[in-house]
Amino acid sequence: MTATTYTFKGLLTEDGWIANAVVKLDASGNILSISESEKPDGEIINGYALPGFQNAHSHAFQYAMAGLAELHTDTGLADDFWSWRNAMYGLALTLSPEQMQAVATMLYTEMARHGYTAVAEFHYLHHDKDGKPYANLAEMGARLIAAAKTAGIRITLVPMFYQQGGFGQEPVERQKRFISNTIKDYYKLLESSDAAAKAYENANVGIGIHSLRAVKPEDVIAVCNALDGSRPFHIHVSEQLKEIEDCVAFHGKRPVQWLLDNCNVNGNYHLVHATHLDDSEVKGIAQSGANVVLCPSTEGNLGDGLFRFEDYKKYNGNWSIGTDSHVGLNPLEELRILDYGQRLISHKRTTFVNPGQGNSGFNALKMAWQAGRKAMGAPSQQFFAVGQPFDAVVLKATSPLAATASLQNLCNTFVYTADVSDIAGTIVSGKWISKNGKSEKREEIVEDFVKVLTELGTRV
Numbered sequence: 001m002t003a004t005t006y007t008f009k010g011l012l013t014e015d016g017w018i019a020n021a022v023v024k025l026d027a028s029g030n031i032l033s034i035s036e037s038e039k040p041d042g043e044i045i046n047g048y049a050l051p052g053f054q055n056a057h058s059h060a061f062q063y064a065m066a067g068l069a070e071l072h073t074d075t076g077l078a079d080d081f082w083s084w085r086n087a088m089y090g091l092a093l094t095l096s097p098e099q100m101q102a103v104a105t106m107l108y109t110e111m112a113r114h115g116y117t118a119v120a121e122f123h124y125l126h127h128d129k130d131g132k133p134y135a136n137l138a139e140m141g142a143r144l145i146a147a148a149k150t151a152g153i154r155i156t157l158v159p160m161f162y163q164q165g166g167f168g169q170e171p172v173e174r175q176k177r178f179i180s181n182t183i184k185d186y187y188k189l190l191e192s193s194d195a196a197a198k199a200y201e202n203a204n205v206g207i208g209i210h211s212l213r214a215v216k217p218e219d220v221i222a223v224c225n226a227l228d229g230s231r232p233f234h235i236h237v238s239e240q241l242k243e244i245e246d247c248v249a250f251h252g253k254r255p256v257q258w259l260l261d262n263c264n265v266n267g268n269y270h271l272v273h274a275t276h277l278d279d280s281e282v283k284g285i286a287q288s289g290a291n292v293v294l295c296p297s298t299e300g301n302l303g304d305g306l307f308r309f310e311d312y313k314k315y316n317g318n319w320s321i322g323t324d325s326h327v328g329l330n331p332l333e334e335l336r337i338l339d340y341g342q343r344l345i346s347h348k349r350t351t352f353v354n355p356g357q358g359n360s361g362f363n364a365l366k367m368a369w370q371a372g373r374k375a376m377g378a379p380s381q382q383f384f385a386v387g388q389p390f391d392a393v394v395l396k397a398t399s400p401l402a403a404t405a406s407l408q409n410l411c412n413t414f415v416y417t418a419d420v421s422d423i424a425g426t427i428v429s430g431k432w433i434s435k436n437g438k439s440e441k442r443e444e445i446v447e448d449f450v451k452v453l454t455e456l457g458t459r460v
């Protein structure tokens, strides 16, 4: 039985736009039918529905320091990724579960406002401030799930296995909140995370290893061997040159090469960053069917480097986007930063297409969405299909540029020119979680966030 009906000026499918699309949903927000009709029905929206953006990499607590670590003082040391990481550890050491929840609720509400309908939370801040586990091992994960529930966004909580301070090194004091000593400890955490996810119908749990430097090689192999494809697997890899050097010194191999040689890398793997690759690694990732999660605004902010997109594209490699440290939250901007970094070094304008064919904006949206869905453990290949929950971001048809663009130029108009003011709203399972920039509890959420940030003093 139809519970909700929407009519959009247009709805994007893999085969192009359906004009005047009437979408009928059941009481759970699943799609019953999509049809093109001259007769509008239900809630009539002067906007274009696209599949909701997928945020495949997030560290929620880092939102509290977004845009900071930019007052550069003369310490005599380089101000790079590692100095930023020090500032980040300072924040990680102080957050309580309540503060984590307030920060994450604000962040996820902002993600929803920017059109994200799902987030993969790469979560490693597990324990209490003294490093001891909370009574509920997944206390912090439960807070992240509660935050997503309040914001209305889907969450894939990916609790991270984090065991050591570097290749062959004990963890340092500042990492004490992250640590699971053994695989058994980590699996217990995973089990508790599964229990925590039951509190929200739009939550599920992935599996992950923070990075090759953070877990002993035999344990990386054991975790990877035990993967059965029921959960997406996430790992940070090859973000920093120093990490490559340390890996080569320890293993005699570069990180991605080591992973390819020792684990059954496949389409269930989500390699976050993969910035510094040699030729065989580029080819190896693509041919394994694995996915790369690119975080262009954060990678740019941290000075990581540029992913070898052009070479990866030659092998039809899969990729998604994530906002990582949340210095940027606009998914369209992530795509632009990614594209423009490549254009600036290739002197070509065909990052997302093969020369002479294709539609850049559409291809970018499609690639990022498809691998993004897989990163959530939801390997659906269709934007909108009967029986699937209706998750969409709706772009205003009244924005000056969209109002004057033909259907074939619409995706490009959005990808290359739009910002959050062009978004009419975001829908998850048929319900608006953000509309005209507002959500149900927004004022309360902002108030809590400001209170917590004032307590923390992070942004002073």
Ligand SMILES: [Zn+2]
Pocket: 057, 059, 122, 236, 272, 324
């Ligand atoms: Zn990360």
